[in-house]
Amino acid sequence: MKKKYRIKKNDDFQKVFRRGKSFANRQFVVYTLKQEGSNHFRIGLSVSKKIGNAVCRNRIKRYIRQSFHELEDQINPENEYIIIARKPAANMDFHEVKKSLIHVLKVGRVLKQKPNNSK
Template sequence: MLPAAQRLRRSADFGRTVKKGARAGRSTMVVHLLSQESDESAMVGFVVSKAVGNAVTRNRVKRRLRHASRSVVESLPNGTTVVVRALPGAVDCSYQELSKDLSACVARARRTRGRTPR
């Protein structure tokens, strides 16, 4: 479980990260990453829509993503916000695959955050 200080909760924070942040995706998820100057710790939020599955399935995907994000958040600089949007492909993946995809997406978004979107 992520500590409360590392959870993204406000709708405005989600919106700002999705609109202004760098995006990277895989078949299981899309990651939006926004780095800002701040003393707050890095924060992560999750979006798992009904397209992923029923409530039991969505909660299982969220639990796996939350657990996988613990190690990723610790490596991010302060002031970074990350929004992870799960795709229907995440249902059939193991925890190891989700963890690998999350790490790859965050690394890719960190590399592209300075570039302007096309």
């Protein structure tokens, strides 16, 4: 994922926190804010020092970024997302992180449904 698609500045984080909607499960909290006219979503990550050491926190962030990269075609491009990892995320592998993110994005109704290919 390109760096221009990441949210880095505190003002941008605060705008999404104040104006956005939040959805959560046990592992993640996701804030979303609709940005009109945007052609690609932006993502901001927050992993507290309470979760683990730097290696663990960076692994979680890599897993989240890769999950969003793989789900790119199903995610609404006009939204900005802030993902906050909770403690249970520290013990998860990539597939569990992706499954949990899909769940919380479906709860928030920001994930487009896959077309049903069954006959």
